[in-house]
Amino acid sequence: MRKTTIILLLLIFTLPACASGSTTIDLTMDEFSFTPTEFTVPAGQEITITARNEGAVIHEFAIMKFGKTVGEDFGDEDDVNIYWAVKVEPGGSITQTFTAPTQPGEYQIVCGIPGHFMAGMFGKLIVVEDR
Numbered sequence: 001m002r003k004t005t006i007i008l009l010l011l012i013f014t015l016p017a018c019a020s021g022s023t024t025i026d027l028t029m030d031e032f033s034f035t036p037t038e039f040t041v042p043a044g045q046e047i048t049i050t051a052r053n054e055g056a057v058i059h060e061f062a063i064m065k066f067g068k069t070v071g072e073d074f075g076d077e078d079d080v081n082i083y084w085a086v087k088v089e090p091g092g093s094i095t096q097t098f099t100a101p102t103q104p105g106e107y108q109i110v111c112g113i114p115g116h117f118m119a120g121m122f123g124k125l126i127v128v129e130d131r
């Protein structure tokens with residue numbers, strides 16, 4: 001087969017998977033934001049996240065459990081409501097996997113380092129039904 005045919009075939013088989021949410025998350029963190037701020041993933045699937053910290057202090061990517069938000073600021077009482085989290089040192093980068101929640105809906109993403117949520121470090125994980 002010619003190269004262009006192979007590429008076309010790859011596109012045809014890859015596109016439907018993308019429509020229901022991505023199984024990869026490519027994230028950059030700094031003071032004080034996530035980029036991008038919103039992610040869509042398929043329910044119950046294994047998600048590979050690559051998180052880079054381009055800031056000068058440690059940051060965290062924490063997904064809250066369904067229906068749980070941190071309120072005014074992230075505190076010790078919010079720890080039990082974390083679904084999954086990872087911390088990245090300044091200048092560092094990590095790649096890890098986690099299983100997306102099975103319940104479709106919107107989940108709050110926060111940085112749990114004191115003061116960072118109030119400074120604007122939050123986002124949204126949208127879990128969509130896997131087709």
Ligand SMILES: [Cu+2]
Nearest residue numbers: 059060111116
């Ligand atoms: Cu932070």
